[in-house]
Amino acid sequence: MDPKKLAQLLADKEAKEQAQKNAEKTAAIGAAADRATRQRAVEDALQNSVLPYLEDVKQTIGQKFTYGVSHDANTMKPAGVVFSIAGSKVKIESRFGDVSTTIEQKLSARPTLTLHQDISTASDLTPDKIGALIESLITSG
Structure with a gap:
């Protein structure tokens, strides 16, 4: 093969690899910005609504x-709250903009730990949803 064609093949390959690296870097920056936005939304909801x-x-x-x-x-x-009522302990916490809600209930001698799916985003951090969770803990015991 002609050396000029080989050089062009190599240059094309390197350009394609660089374009891929740039696309991955752009996607990572976008994902980080999205996580930061979601985290701020959770912090705001905790501060202004939940607390x-x-x-x-x-x-x-x-x-x-x-x-x-x-x-x-x-x-x-x-970044999170923990509350206890009616023998149950609820932990709502945020990491990288994701909300995790766990419930520890002492309905028997051995406590059970469950993940609560109804509160999993910043938009779920409302008095209505927190109140419904507290109500369910009071009535389940």
């Missing part, structure tokens, strides 16, 4: 309801 609601529940129910807040070490914004 005031939990405080209202605490003021209304009293010592039978407790809650605590965890904060992001870098931003000091709320």
Whole structure:
């Protein structure tokens, strides 16, 4: 094969590889920006919706309801909450914009841990959904 054609083949291959690397880098940057946006939405929902609601529940129910807040070490914004009522402990936390809700219930001698699917995004962090979860914990015991 002609050396000029070989050189062109090599140049085309290198250009294609570089284009692929650039596309992957662009996708990674976009994914990171999306995670950051979702994380801010969760922090805002916790701060502006969930925490005031939990405080209202605490003021209304009293010592039978407790809650605590965890904060992001870098931003000091709320990153999660834990609350207890009727022998159950609920943990709602966020990592990279995803919400995880786990429930530990002590319905027998051995506690059970379950993942709660109804609260899994920032838009689920509402007083209505948190209230429905608390109601289900009270009525299930």
